[in-house]
Amino acid sequence: MLNHEKALCYADLGVKTCIEAGILDGLSLLYFRKGIAKYHLKREIYKDSLIKAMHLFEIFRQEKLKEMVIKN
Numbered sequence: 001m002l003n004h005e006k007a008l009c010y011a012d013l014g015v016k017t018c019i020e021a022g023i024l025d026g027l028s029l030l031y032f033r034k035g036i037a038k039y040h041l042k043r044e045i046y047k048d049s050l051i052k053a054m055h056l057f058e059i060f061r062q063e064k065l066k067e068m069v070i071k072n
Contacts, residue, residue: 005041007036007037011037014030018030024060028060028066032069
């Protein structure tokens with residue numbers, strides 16, 4: 001399994017765990033990582049995860065994180 005496949009798998013597990021536990025403020029970074037993994041795996045739907053991440057950064061008022069990931 002490639003590193004990006006592992007990253008995608010763990011991001012999916014993290015999203016599921018956060019939702020089940022009700023710890024939602026970590027979702028933004030998990031969706032961002034999921035989108036980057038999909039991009040490197042050349043999956044066309046990677047933008048969906050990145051858009052979700054950007055919206056979650058705004059919802060949870062994580063402006064510094066949002067700026068940081070945009071720069072990177």
